[in-house]
Amino acid sequence: MKIVEVNPEDRELIEKIYQNEIDSFGVMGGADMWMIMSFIRYGKLYVLLDNKGKLLSVAQYQAILGKNAVFLYGFSTPELQRGKGYGKRLLELSHEALRKNDIEKIYLTVDPKNLPAISMYEKAGYKIEELQKDEYGKGIDRYLMVKIF
Numbered sequence: 729m730k731i732v733e734v735n736p737e738d739r740e741l742i743e744k745i746y747q748n749e750i751d752s753f754g755v756m757g758g759a760d761m762w763m764i765m766s767f768i769r770y771g772k773l774y775v776l777l778d779n780k781g782k783l784l785s786v787a788q789y790q791a792i793l794g795k796n797a798v799f800l801y802g803f804s805t806p807e808l809q810r811g812k813g814y815g816k817r818l819l820e821l822s823h824e825a826l827r828k829n830d831i832e833k834i835y836l837t838v839d840p841k842n843l844p845a846i847s848m849y850e851k852a853g854y855k856i857e858e859l860q861k862d863e864y865g866k867g868i869d870r871y872l873m874v875k876i877f
């Protein structure tokens with residue numbers, strides 16, 4: 729198992745990431761190909777792969793202008809791979825990689841009802857900073873969570 733920073737040339741891998749977005753999030757909240765290429769070129773897109781190149785987990789970070797901070801736009805583990813510790817491992821490894829890029833702070837938003845994700849983030853050192861009411865539309869609330877290294 730290894731972490732890989734995705735490059736624009738990794739087309740086969742990018743297709744797998746795109747398919748996982750649709751499987752994990754459907755039409756709401758997942759990243760389309762335009763966003764995926766933007767994370768790769770202007771943020772950081774990390775994946776956890778097994779020894780045969782199978783996708784185990786995906787982390788998409790956006791740069792925040794003028795700050796040593798990033799926004800974790802998307803994080804998901806393909807359904808068949810969930811509950812095996814891959815999300816936790818990718819969070820740890822991507823945090824290490826971001827630290828080497830002088831990142832000091834990570835923000836993310838999460839559905840207050842998404843208890844597995846909240847639990848994972850809390851174990852990784854994220855804290856709930858505020859409830860953002862109607863953040864993504866009427867009735868679509870989010871917790872803003874923050875990790876400071």
Ligand SMILES: CC(C)(COP(=O)(O)OP(=O)(O)OC[C@H]1O[C@@H](n2cnc3c(N)ncnc32)[C@H](O)[C@@H]1OP(=O)(O)O)[C@@H](O)C(=O)NCCC(=O)NCCS
Pocket residue numbers: 752785802803804805806809810811812813814815816817837838839842843844845847848849851
């Ligand atoms: C949330 C998600 C990324 C977790 O990934 P994963 O690879 O299954 O997680 P792991 O197996 O590494 O588990 C890490 C921690 O997450 C929590 N967790 C994972 N699955 C859980 C479940 N079904 N119920 C409760 N907690 C759970 C636990 O705290 C776990 O730590 P533990 O192993 O010490 O109990 C995955 O369920 C997923 O992709 N969900 C759909 C997309 C999504 O909601 N992404 C987050 C958007 S902000």
